[in-house]
Amino acid sequence: MTTPVREFDRFEELAGPQLYRRNVFAVTGLPTHASGPAVRRHRQKLEARLAVEDRWPGARDVAPAGGYGKDEVRAAFEGLQDPRRRMVDELVWLWGSPDSGCGCSADVHELHDSAVVLHARALRAETGDVELPVDQRASLWEHAVSAWGHLVADGALRQHVRHRIRALGDPRLDEDAADDLLAGLPKLLVSPFPQLFADPAAAARLTTVCSAWTAFPPFTGLFSELFERAVEDAYEKIHGDLLAAEREREAGRYREAFLLLRDRVVPGFEDLAPLRPFVSDWRYDEIAHVVAVGLNNLAVELLGVSVYRPPSASRREEMIWLAEKAYEIGPDRDSQGLKENWETIYDHLTGTGRRPGRATPFPWRAFLLVLVFIGGALSYLIGAFGFLPVLFTGVAVLGVVGSLVRFLAWLADGVRSGRRTR
Structure with a gap:
């Protein structure tokens, strides 16, 4: 009977920027094809070493600086005993040259291992484990996405995974589970991005990387799900700040309301910009709507107050800023009403009858025709x-x-x- 994908809890355990660091093969230093006796001998060797040392460096080139402690090493060896957990880790670790049993072409193993190394290095650079210029990170991401994307989209990994399940020979896992394992792989590979997007500077840069992943069908739609929590958290914060500003407005503390909108609500909304490609249109419009309404409500109330009490220079600037921002942020369905409010406020404050926006060009042609007519007359x-x-x-x-x-x-x-x- 096929093992359902829900039993592969290891996908959730590995998910995140440290997915390679937590890999049992990175921790133990074992190759993915290590058999039972080899695993036992290596475990005994490491336990003896850790009896006199605090840390074990783990696999070269991929393990983090500082290595692993005794508890981490022990937990990794325990994980190797469960084939369902082990196979998830094998998917995202080095396979080496094809053995006589898997029947894979050398190109598949080479591309897979290249994808692992490139992806791991890119994540280490993003998390600060290694120093790497931004342009070099971009190159790592480009090649890592291309390698993983083609491998997963082409189904080139399936033959090797089925072979490894047969080689393990554990009744808890049969060959048909290969499809479930490969179905969970795309989500694991892109799982680091929600945490990486916590840095606004990195988020703006990594948006392009995320878009590159979605060019491959297995990854399409994954980012909306992955960023749903981040979007919801951002919305809750914006909504909370809007309520605070509304309370200040209702209490007549207009300066405090303005500062909340300017310093917290609008920056919170602008922080959503990197997530825009992965948020549904209706959800983004909903957030834009509530922000624009909050800005517009304060602008309109200040306009009403200014009829009876002339505003100061700073208050005039605040009113125009609020109206402009509301129009700029509001979705299309609100644009007409917000534009009319903006124009009304602008007219009231300037007293010129002019409207913000593009200036009307001087009618030179008509002017010249009038001059010709007058001259002739x-x-x-x-x-x-x-x-x-x-x-x-x-x-x-x-x-x-x-x-x-x-x-x-x-x-x-x-x-x-x-x-x-x-």
């Missing part, structure tokens, strides 16, 4: 009546028009003053 009038009569008449007309314009301006100012006093 003047030429005709001068030719018909003479220069002096046209000049005197034009001056009189300009005087009348000027008086009319001043009267209309005075009338408009009176209307605006009446509206502000209501």
Whole structure:
């Protein structure tokens, strides 16, 4: 009977940036094909060594600095006795050259071991175990993703895994379990990213790496699940800060509400940017909506207060910032209403009637056409009546028009003053 994938608890135990460090073959230094007698002899050797020493270095090139303690080594050997746990560790450790029984091509083993080494080194660089420039990390990730992606997508590992299950010969595991083992491998390989994304600088850089994984079908959709907790944690923090800002707003402590929105809510939302490719559209729009509404509510309330109490220069800046940010963050369904509020606040504070956004270009073509028309009319009038009569008449007309314009301006100012006093 096939062992269900849910029985492979070892996948969850290994998951994370330290998946290679915790591998039993990294801890013990044994090769993946080690048999029972070889395992027992090596265990006895290490137990004797650890009786007089505190640490054992583990496998070369992959084990962490400082090695492993006695308890870690003992637990690793215990894990080797369960074939279900052992096979998970074998999947992500070095296989070496093909033996006579597995029937794999040398290329498969070579690509697999290259994937292990590259992936392990990339993770050690990201966790600070080794110093490596960013461009070299990018190269490691590129090759590691390509190697693992092709191996898992092509099903090239299945033959070797089935062979290893036969070689172990344990009734707790049959050959059909190879499919369940390989089904759990993609999620294990990308399991380090939620923790790596805790560093915003690393998150922005590793977004490209995550996108590269999703180019291979076995990894498609995994990141949404892996980052679901991170997204939920971020949303809960944003929601909590929004509630705190809302309480401050309702109590009339507008400065405190503004600082919460500026220093905590908006940065919290912006921290979601690296996760954007792996968050469903509806979920992201929901978060954007509540943030935009929180910003807009405070901006509108400050606008209402400013009708009765002229705002200070700093308060004016806060109102415009809130309205702009609300429009910038809000999803498409909110954009029209948020834009209207932004324009209203801008008009109220500047008193110019201007709207934020792209300036309207000067109508040069129409202006030139008017000049041509006026020039033609003047030429005709001068030719018909003479220069002096046209000049005197034009001056009189300009005087009348000027008086009319001043009267209309005075009338408009009176209307605006009446509206502000209501």
